[in-house]
Amino acid sequence: MSTYYLNACGIVCALGASHAEVKARLYAGQPGVAPTRAWTPDRELPLGCVLAELPQLAHLPPAQRSRNNALVLAALAQIRPAVDAAIARHGADRVGVVIGTSTSGIGETEHAIRTYATQGVLPDDFQYDRQEMGSPGVMLARELGVAGPAYVHSSACSSSAKAMASAARLIKMGLCDAVVTGGADSLCTFTVAGFASLESVSAALCNPMSANRNGINIGEGAALFLMTADADADAGDGADTGAAVALMGWGESSDGHHMSAPDPTGAGAALAMTQALQRAGVAAGEVDYINMHGTATPQNDAMESRVIAALFGEQVPVSSTKPFTGHTLGAAAAIEAALCWLAMQDDNRQGRLPPHLWDGVFDPALPRLNLAAPGAALGRPLRRVLSSSFAFGGSNAALVLGCVP
Numbered sequence: 001m002s003t004y005y006l007n008a009c010g011i012v013c014a015l016g017a018s019h020a021e022v023k024a025r026l027y028a029g030q031p032g033v034a035p036t037r038a039w040t041p042d043r044e045l046p047l048g049c050v051l052a053e054l055p056q057l058a059h060l061p062p063a064q065r066s067r068n069n070a071l072v073l074a075a076l077a078q079i080r081p082a083v084d085a086a087i088a089r090h091g092a093d094r095v096g097v098v099i100g101t102s103t104s105g106i107g108e109t110e111h112a113i114r115t116y117a118t119q120g121v122l123p124d125d126f127q128y129d130r131q132e133m134g135s136p137g138v139m140l141a142r143e144l145g146v147a148g149p150a151y152v153h154s155s156a157c158s159s160s161a162k163a164m165a166s167a168a169r170l171i172k173m174g175l176c177d178a179v180v181t182g183g184a185d186s187l188c189t190f191t192v193a194g195f196a197s198l199e200s201v202s203a204a205l206c207n208p209m210s211a212n213r214n215g216i217n218i219g220e221g222a223a224l225f226l227m228t229a230d231a232d233a234d235a236g237d238g239a240d241t242g243a244a245v246a247l248m249g250w251g252e253s254s255d256g257h258h259m260s261a262p263d264p265t266g267a268g269a270a271l272a273m274t275q276a277l278q279r280a281g282v283a284a285g286e287v288d289y290i291n292m293h294g295t296a297t298p299q300n301d302a303m304e305s306r307v308i309a310a311l312f313g314e315q316v317p318v319s320s321t322k323p324f325t326g327h328t329l330g331a332a333a334a335i336e337a338a339l340c341w342l343a344m345q346d347d348n349r350q351g352r353l354p355p356h357l358w359d360g361v362f363d364p365a366l367p368r369l370n371l372a373a374p375g376a377a378l379g380r381p382l383r384r385v386l387s388s389s390f391a392f393g394g395s396n397a398a399l400v401l402g403c404v405p
Helices: 019-027 067-090 106-119 135-144 156-172 189-197 267-280 298-312 329-343
Strands: 004-012 034-036 045-047 095-100 150-153 178-185 221-228 245-254 289-291 317-319 384-391 395-403
Touching: 004 019, 004 067, 004 156, 004 329, 019 329, 067 095, 067 106, 067 135, 067 178, 067 221, 095 135, 095 156, 095 329, 106 189, 135 150, 135 178, 150 156, 156 178, 156 221, 156 245, 156 329, 156 384, 156 395, 178 329, 221 329, 245 267, 267 298, 267 384, 267 395, 289 329, 298 384, 329 384, 329 395
Parallel strands: 095 150, 095 178, 289 317, 289 384
Antiparallel strands: 004 221, 004 245, 034 045, 178 221, 245 395, 384 395
């Protein structure tokens, strides 16, 4: 069994833009989702907005100047010393980039369209290719000066989980010694309106697993990891914890059931989780915690909870962190892997768990899972965790992270 170390982690989301800020709000049970009209001027909606000041982009070519890429650079800044050290050690041609996204620079195109509608001309700085899905990969490779494989996955909400699996495969195949991997997505009217048209957006804080759940909150953010075949104690963001967290296994499947609804049997979701466990060499009973996809939509939560109960039983602690960050779409899997990564660091010796925020009203039609309440802890460090992601079109992915001796 190969090990793919996640040696450094950078995260920016609605909870904050540093390890300390994100952990403080997560364990205090303070959601980052809040009402705003920023992307829906006709009505107020709760969204997971990044409020931190983002890096300037003037040094980038015009085609790469987007909020999405600014989020990527904010996450990169937290791990840049570790990445630069990896480039110096392995060489620029042995370092790759694999990122997941679903929005890229669509927000900038929206601005251009609004300008055209009111003024009859596009902005002088308009660049159509800002919205190309490959933009974050091209930008990161240029920013870092690396010459290894650089590309982007865009499979909706499984994008960054698939990107991390692809990064591990690049190392396994001997094409790279290190890969910068993760995901980013920025808020834009297109996605908010799109999910609203599906009647999937909640007008209140999302309520995963509740009998009263009625939809998602959309968010934005980015999370990046430095993945290598060997361990390095530098965790990024100024941390030096000594914890070695690795991507131990991954699973991917495709339902082909429906364009936007999950297969209610959960067969594809179960296959992805089972593959991840098998690849990791981890039994279901060895998993300490599961970060659910947990969108708070009726169909997703029903499907996912039944799969978890069937594979893991109802005692393993689980939670959905969507009320903290919003559903960050193409970045969701990476951000949620980052929350798990933070929970597995040496400063969490009591094994505090990412809490599940909801109204406490169990749905009698669903298994009664062990939803981690605020303050819940294992009483020992977390050793094995699983994070699941399910996307439109039936694209399923699961990641198993573990602490490696």
